[in-house]
């Protein structure tokens with residue numbers, strides 16, 4: 001049996017974030033290419049996943065298996081066992097991104113060199129900062145006319161508010177993109193394009209090598225010499241500790257499409273980022289090297305295989321080794337559970353896993369017992385990882401089925417999709433599920449709900465917009481919610497667990513409620 005310590009130490013688990021079209025999919029594909037997990041690029045389908053609109057999402061739905069396999073990928077590279085987590089690019093799914101980042105130890109941020117920091121980059125970056133995870137920047141598409149690299153760095157610092165350190169520096173851009181200068185090793189890597197599906201040929205030239213001037217041409221050579229001076233003079237020290245605590249972002253330049261700079265980035269990144277780190281739990285911290293297996297659920301996906309109506313719970317292993325058929329304790333359920341059909345994703349294939357280690361992501365068949373944030377563990381100690389907070393929904397709609405005969409399917413569909421965390425559902429106080437109030441963070445989630453109810457559960461729905469934008473759970477246990485003095489446009493509802501809460505149309509109404517109901521305590525997040 002493999003050595004636990006070695007296996008965990010060589011794990012690297014990270015998420016890739018970017019504004020749609022910056023090149024996240026292409027870069028992921030190139031990592032797999034260099035890792036030997038795919039023979040040539042262009043094989044990972046479902047490229048347009050979660051891009052601009054629901055139509056892309058639907059398209060990917062048709063190829064469900066593919067979209068999901070591309071959401072967690074594992075491959076070997078240079079002795080490392082790499083786990084990549086894909087994140088949806090659209091801002092309406094930032095809650096999904098947040099959960100995915102909970103399972104990652106670091107993030108790679110892809111930026112389009114001609115566009116710089118875009119709207120969605122900002123949103124996703126903020127989500128990374130909520131967890132203080134290290135962020136590595138890859139400035140992509142240098143084979144196109146790019147913006148000035150100094151300007152790009154300044155933009156990252158000013159707009160995102162993180163210090164940057166260029167690990168390498170581009171030599172030219174567009175048709176004249178020759179390669180990168182590696183600052184720590186004082187050498188130039190120049191690349192020769194070999195077609196999309198093949199690794200680029202790389203030539204290494206020492207900075208003092210007289211051949212360099214000829215290789216780069218007068219102008220680029222002179223610019224590089226000036227840039228070197230400027231960069232060294234500009235100060236900024238490289239400090240690995242600050243990188244690892246999310247305070248400093250190492251920056252790399254390259255072109256994922258032409259494979260320029262992908263390999264140096266991957267190599268540096270794998271060295272700089274950490275192996276799995278201890279995780280906080282209610283009892284303190286769990287050491288990844290602890291012999292006892294523990295994991296938490298960060299994503300649930302129903303109907304991945306429509307024919308089987310299956311539901312998969314994705315877990316991030318936090319400590320120890322997982323073995324197939326192992327019996328574990330499901331902490332929130334308070335009972336033992338078998339993790340059946342444990343699977344791992346390898347490029348396009350789903351494989352049954354025999355064993356997995358801290359840092360790895362496994363998907364297990366979920367008979368409907370798991371919720372997002374749940375802990376499973378083995379061994380004598382019962383640990384419980386800190387839960388994953390839900391974002392407060394900002395958009396609400398009243399949803400009901402068109403055909404009253406489809407009530408059962410409607411209830412099942414909305415409940416299951418809510419358990420996945422794709423939407424939040426509420427109902428009238430003490431009311432049934434004839435109609436539900438659906439709350440989401442981004443309105444695209446409504447369209448996905450409508451589409452999924454129709455396609456997976458055969459239910460057509462009618463949706464009606466509601467004017468609420470603020471949600472507050474009622475903290476007071478002993479309170480008569482119906483008797484509260486509220487403005488007429490405030491609504492009393494309850495969540496899936498029967499917890500009472502209020503929906504408000506404005507912040508002013510929240511203050512009003514607090515002023516007129518002495519002792520009333522409200523909070524933005526639910527108790528469960």
Ligand code: G4P
Pocket residue numbers: 018019020021022023024025026027047048051089140141142143144254255256257258
């Ligand atoms: P995303 O996952 O971040 O949304 O981006 P994706 O990789 O799908 O890339 C978006 C577009 O940018 C694709 O072109 C892709 O080929 C292109 N691209 C990615 N990296 C580079 C690069 O380094 N240089 C250049 N020049 N282009 C790059 P597309 O036209 O949308 O798709 P396709 O026609 O290539 O399939």
